[in-house]
Amino acid sequence: MARLTVTGGRPLSGSVRISGSKNASVAMIPAALLASGVSVLENVPEIVDVDVFGRILSQLGARVSREEGRGLVIDPNGFKTWEAPYELVKKLRASYYLLGVLLARFGRAEVALPGGCNIGLRPIDQHIKGFRALGAEVVLEHGVVKAWTKGKGLKGAPVYLDVVSVGATINIMLAAVLADGLTVIENAAKEPHVVNLANYLNSMGAKVQGAGTDVIRIKGVKRLTGSQHPVIPDEVEAATFMVAAAATGGDVLVTNVIPKHLDSVSAKLREAGVEVIENGDSVRVVGPGRPRAVNVKTLPYPGFPTDCQQVFAALMARADGISMIQETIYDNRFGYANELIRMGASIKVDGRTAIIEGVDRLFGAPVTAIDLRAGAAMVVAGLSAQGKTDVYGVDHIERGYERLVDKLVGLGAEVSLVK
Ligand code: EPZ
Numbered sequence: 179m180a181r182l183t184v185t186g187g188r189p190l191s192g193s194v195r196i197s198g199s200k201n202a203s204v205a206m207i208p209a210a211l212l213a214s215g216v217s218v219l220e221n222v223p224e225i226v227d228v229d230v231f232g233r234i235l236s237q238l239g240a241r242v243s244r245e246e247g248r249g250l251v252i253d254p255n256g257f258k259t260w261e262a263p264y265e266l267v268k269k270l271r272a273s274y275y276l277l278g279v280l281l282a283r284f285g286r287a288e289v290a291l292p293g294g295c296n297i298g299l300r301p302i303d304q305h306i307k308g309f310r311a312l313g314a315e316v317v318l319e320h321g322v323v324k325a326w327t328k329g330k331g332l333k334g335a336p337v338y339l340d341v342v343s344v345g346a347t348i349n350i351m352l353a354a355v356l357a358d359g360l361t362v363i364e365n366a367a368k369e370p371h372v373v374n375l376a377n378y379l380n381s382m383g384a385k386v387q388g389a390g391t392d393v394i395r396i397k398g399v400k401r402l403t404g405s406q407h408p409v410i411p412d413e414v415e416a417a418t419f420m421v422a423a424a425a426t427g428g429d430v431l432v433t434n435v436i437p438k439h440l441d442s443v444s445a446k447l448r449e450a451g452v453e454v455i456e457n458g459d460s461v462r463v464v465g466p467g468r469p470r471a472v473n474v475k476t477l478p479y480p481g482f483p484t485d486c487q488q489v490f491a492a493l494m495a496r497a498d499g500i501s502m503i504q505e506t507i508y509d510n511r512f513g514y515a516n517e518l519i520r521m522g523a524s525i526k527v528d529g530r531t532a533i534i535e536g537v538d539r540l541f542g543a544p545v546t547a548i549d550l551r552a553g554a555a556m557v558v559a560g561l562s563a564q565g566k567t568d569v570y571g572v573d574h575i576e577r578g579y580e581r582l583v584d585k586l587v588g589l590g591a592e593v594s595l596v597k
Pocket of ligand 1: 342508551578
């Protein structure tokens, strides 16, 4: 079975360049299908989730290729079908963005309910509420979401989201850009990749205003053209390296980041006694011998990201004192705690709260990455532990981290992929 073997105890040092954002890429790739011409997305990471989405688009009839020095080239001509069956979409949660895109393009969509990380219930009622507000009929039949418009297609409308949902905000934006009239999304998600997508759509000729605030106004246009647009740096990958530097008492320059997107993580690291120095598009992180225990509560952006609490827990496992991590976004995102306990961590989980009593040292052990971010936590724990940690479930990690082993080795870590 493939595993990552990590020998801990070496402080990370040097510099690491952060790749493009996974979650921005998986929204922008399907968005390219809304245009009548070719788009080129720059800085798209080479990760499994991107490959899978590329294959989904190819099977729907679009042409997707990577061109050296240009980026991911997506030609939507040839894209003709409104059906995305389970075999195609099961591996990727973000395939639900095809619902918004297909509805916008064809007034009809049939997309199987997607897969993705198993981190608790992940309903899509808010996406459906949005499509219905825009005039679509939506039913769920045999695991497939079927949506269609009657008459003249989607019509702009106000949509109030009951929960702040990144996915629903993006999907409604995708559906609304070609709708007739004005759509206003209230209580919208403000994550950086929502803004990245809005900027890409606008570069294609869309009229999206207010992305990054909780009210997004989308004035429908008749057609969109292809465009060349960059994907923002991945803030979760950046946070992972920042926390890894802190956990190993290292000194790492994390480059190609937007420090503003990392404010909540930097603030918590500083509270824990870690030095975080911002300089342009990089941050330098200098870890202390042992971090102080701090409490974390996950919240929608600009709060502390749910995708970063796992690596933070790995850091807190060795902190001086007791820390509390509250997860407010998902109902089951502490599955990794059992794995950290195998390495000597002292963690109690009570519902959506993990209480971590810092220990002097963690010990290497065989552990399993039960999902993507849990996998990152195992690697960070392994880097700061004594001895060898074998991390199984590598496929989860490869979904979202580009060249993780090479990047860690470049920072002096002893890590290898055993196939
Ligand atoms: C996105 O998931 C990310 N995925 C997740 O990244 C991330 O954890 C999450 O946003 C929160 O930041 C992608 O961008 C592909 P949500 P998404 O809709 O859009 C509830 C990672 O590791 N909700 O913002 O699916 C939902 O159950 C991951 O990279 C509804 O109730 O998340 C959750 O409690 C995993 N009804 C909360 O809202 C809905 O219709 C936030 O979910 C939609 C969501």
